Amino acid sequence: MTLSKKMMAAVAGVSMLAGAGVAHAETTLKVAVGFGPGSAAAYALENFAKNVEATSDLKMKVFTLSLLNLKETPPGLRDGIADVGFVLPPYYPAEYAEINLAANLSMLATVGANSTSPGMAMGAAMTEYVFLHCPECLTEQKKQNQVYLGTGVSLDYILQCVTPIRTMDDLKGKKYRSGAANFGRWAEHVGGTKVSVPGNDIYEALAQGVVDCAMISATELSNLQLFDVVKYITTNIPGGVFAGVATNSVNRDVWQDLTPAQREAIFKASARSSADVTWKYYADGVRNLKQSPEKGIEIIKPTADMIKMSEDFVKSDLAVISKQFTDDYGLSNVDAKVAKISELIEKYKKLTVGMEDDAEALAQLYWDEIMSKVDLSTYALD
Incomplete structure (x- = not known):
């Protein structure tokens, strides 16, 4: 069964929940991307917008590096300047402490067992952790008036220098x-x-x-x-890798005003969007490294x-991370959370083997392992 069909089956009947949403047809949502045109983030969010428009009565307008820059996006999304945004939680350590704990463990993606695409393993691990294992992460999102819909992750980090x-x-x-x-x-x-x-x-x-x-x-x-x-x-x-990403978060008020069918369309498109970010980072990074000597x-x-x-x-940094998030940010059960995130990274190192150049396969994995298990009839509606 294809990704689209599986998603449709999992949310069948949701659109029949009369009165759950009040958004009008032809609603246009503003999508803020703090990167310029042609970037991995812009590529993914532009595809996201097309996928939503193709499966719903929503219209999307993508603003690349114009409506909000990267640091402005989290508060701008919270306050309704944008309806959808590419959010980087590490810019606000205290406000997003729970999800930043997971993001701070991203260096585990490139140690231990090898992964053909550390970013893909980490992105799936982050997404499963937030959706299925971290209610505190979702509470944190609620406080920021946002709805989390998945994480895309960068290629592995290198040193880019002038010396x-x-x-x-x-x-x-x-x-x-x-x-x-x-x-x-x-x-x-x-x-x-x-x-x-x-x-x-x-x-x-x-x-x-x-x-x-x-x-x-x-x-x-x-x-x-x-x-x-x-x-x-x-x-x-x-x-x-850089894992502190909420690929296409939605303003919570907007989410709750959408109809069930509109939320369904956005949720389905989000699995592919997170996969697209990660794949595009990988593909462009490989290309850029090949081109670097000639430049x-x-x-x-x-x-x-x-x-x-x-x-x-x-x-050695694991102990530092645990202490920091316990003492400085007041998180509870940090050691257990670190253990869970570490377990998920190893899980997805195995499950993403061979997917480094296959965004569709990665999107299918996001759906099968994670997003099909989220109940859209209640998610972020309280």
């Missing part, structure tokens, strides 16, 4: 752009300085010497036009001791 990083000594004393707390701790661990720079400002930070390196995926070479400023890439470190960027492979150092850091 060469070839040895352990080269790592010391450098300023590293960090987009999440775990990567910031990695920067300090290697003797560098972490610098918090929003994604939209990385280009200028590298160009003006505010940072020496950005810890980010190869996909951003094109997403953020970093081809113009990056001179050296060191692969395989710090490792990990004047030197590709450097780290030494064995650099890789071992990074893997040892990831293992």
Whole structure:
């Protein structure tokens, strides 16, 4: 049975719940993407909009890097400036502490058992965790007046620099752009300085010497036009992926005003949207790395001791993460949550083998393992 048919069967009868939604036909929803046209996020959300329009009476208008930037999107979505948004929870550590706990474990995706696509494994793990194992995550979303609909994840993180990083000594004393707390701790661990720079400002930070390196995926070479400023890439470190993503969250008031059939269409499109983000990050990142030498960027492979150092850091950082989210953010049962997330990452490392270039297969996995188990007749309607 195809993904579409399975989804339709799972939500059959939902649209018959009379009076559950009051949105009018031809409603147009504003979709905010804080990346520019042609980016992985824009690609996924534009496809999301097309899929929703093809299966409902909703209309969607996608704003790429115009309505809200990446940091503005979470509060803008909460306050109704946008109806749907590409949300990055790490920009607001306290407000999204529960989901950020899971995102902070993303470096586990590139240690231990190998994965053909760490991003795909981590994205599915995040999505299952939030939907099926973390009611606190959903409560947190409610407080932000948002409805979580899945996570897409980046390609593994590398160092994109304006100065060469070839040895352990080269790592010391450098300023590293960090987009999440775990990567910031990695920067300090290697003797560098972490610098918090929003994604939209990385280009200028590298160009003006505010940072020496950005810890980010190869996909951003094109997403953020970093081809113009990056001179050296060191692969395989710090490792990990960026998992702090809620791919196409919906304003909660808007969600509750939709008809059951409209919510169904959005939910079905969301499985593919998260898969599209992850696949596009992978495909574009692979392409960008191949193109880098011809654009004047030197590709450097780290030494064995650099890789071992990074893997040892990831293992030791688990205790730091647990303590931080317990003490600083007041989360409960953190060790049990860390264990569950770790279990899910290993589960999806196995289930995503061979899917790195197959967005449809990944979307099917999202549906079969996770989203088919969500009850749309009650989800986010309280």
